[in-house]
Amino acid sequence: MSLLEVRDLKVHFPIRKGILLRRIVGYVQAVDGVSLSVDRGQTYGLVGESGCGKSTVGRAILRLNDITAGEVRLDGTDLAGLSTGAMRRQRHRLQMIFQDPMGSLDPRQNIESILGEGLAAHGMGGSRRERRKTLIDALDAVGLSANALARYPHEFSGGQRQRIGIARALVLQPDVIICDEPVSALDVSVQAQVLNLLEEIQEQTGVAYVVIAHDLAVVRHISDTVGVMYLGHIMEEAAADDLYAEPLHPYTKALMSAIPVPDPEVEAQRERILLTGDLPSPANPPAGCRFSSRCPWAQSTRCHDEIPALIEVRPGHRVACHWVEEIESGEIRPHEVEAEMVPASEIGVEIPTVEPPAVP
Template sequence: MADPTGSTTSTAPTSHDDAPVILRAQNLTKHYPIKGGVLRRTVGHVRALEDVSFDLRAGETLGVVGESGCGKSTLGRMLMRLEEPTGGRLEFDGVDLYSLGRREMRRKRRDIQIVFQDPYTSLNPRKTVADLIGEPFDVHPDAVPRAGRRRRVQELMELVGLSPEHINRYPHQFSGGQRQRIGIARGIALNPKILVCDEPVSALDVSVQAQVINVMERLQRELGLAYVFIAHDLSVVRHIADRVAVMYLGRIVELGTEDEIYERPTHPYTRALLSAVPVPDPLARGTRQEIKLQGDVPSPANPPSGCRFHTRCWLARDVCSTDEPQLVERNDGRGEHRSACHFTEESVSGRTTP
């Protein structure tokens, strides 16, 4: 594996169009059984993820946004194969990860690592930073020779902006932001190609959040990492992502570049989601066009028929409750902007707000 410090250091953060696809998800589906009754029989399924497909290119950041129950965290765990799929393929390096045996999977997992949301519960309180960041080396002893591990952990600490002298400290001696840096250092310890980040900054205060985002962006430039950045905070995702997938009840409803999603959204849900975000500018009060959705997100155990958004959509007609719209390309640019709506044209024209 390439030396992390000396490899790809592109300073232009934008276009990854020419970069090779390193991860291809095809029709990923995950249903969790619901057990009920005395015999614990399966009485139904939570449809957490349904037919999710996308490509991830080397060095890019794919943002995944959506509300609770939309399947974004399940997706993150599926990319690590922490969950077995109900259906679909996940192609990495030309092989389907779900077809691999345990040992081969363990070897591949070196290239795909994950950072979790909660820096307070994802670190074992009884282990020192040296143990925590060095833990991946126990699983992959060939990654770094035993004698060089401590040195390597200190390098990693420096990389994420922690003081290497604190190597013998315990997690409770660090603040939330520092703990998340420990989580990130552990995530990059094996020089992965892909880092899946599940709400990495959601638990942090605003002033500390900016520090951690800056660290993540620097690491991406220096190490050429690809990020799958799962978050509910739309402004953070806009800042960090090259492309964005918007999810609703287990499906991707819109996928496009950051600009396409935020400036030219075509799906009514994307528009509603964006307009619901409070703008930190009191002068914008009352001036922006707000789309107020009614009700809550329906239960993924019993998703609505047809288009899953139709129960809350102001454009919905009969066809929406019977036919599932496909994720199709929108003709507004390079042809990679896709959304799943029967009435995209009306939605885009902007005249039809509730």
């Protein structure tokens, strides 16, 4: 059994209307049946565009969102079924690294209290002296010196702040770290520092990562297994190398062809699959395959009325597409797709990132 196993996870946010009674008028199916598993020392990468539910998966694993259905098993314990108190005691085993290196550190606390908070909450770390030593070790592991302890977040650069965020996660020696867009807020020249640091830490501690990002190149670089999400579903999942060598799902193909490569020769030769239209609203996803409204390979049968299951089509390579074999063999050719506008009324629907707010 894997270290972390997510089975058929569903997170549905209620859409409320009205001033006084706040009736529930519908649900946003932010995550609708996602399964994944990570082993010790491994990295699972979750990619997708905005609104695909990848961040919600990460937050649900940490129980920062309410889980509508499904299991999140850490070493066999189902976190989804734990009481709030029991979950709180498990929290040191799962940690999170955030996208915004400024927003994720309390601006009014110095680094010592930011890093030490977790130890204090779990009564870990022993005496004051030992605790300090643990913090200094964690800072050292991320390449910062001990004199950072007395300083405040605003006195560091973005990359350094992200290192502090990583140190905070490391202090509790977690089994799993969820990295939500760990580098996308950083300058390009600094991103590689943080990516290398994450890899180094994994080699030394054997921690498992779930890396959530929109940047496929980043995810591919750091992950062992990659899952591609679209509107709350995993469309394709495979070992990182296989996925990039041979993307099978039409959405993965389109996504990969859309990513610019910093090499004009490659850019000039690349065949682009240009998707038309917008991402549909998660509050009103297309029936059947979620990608059917934009898929250049969509067929009149099955695609629009039957949700495809994630099926293993090659060893370790799972795809959720009715026509994957036919597309691969060239039997089905891509066609023009009429761009579909997302009705304006739906864009107004604000998707709560956390419901109920992940607040004390």
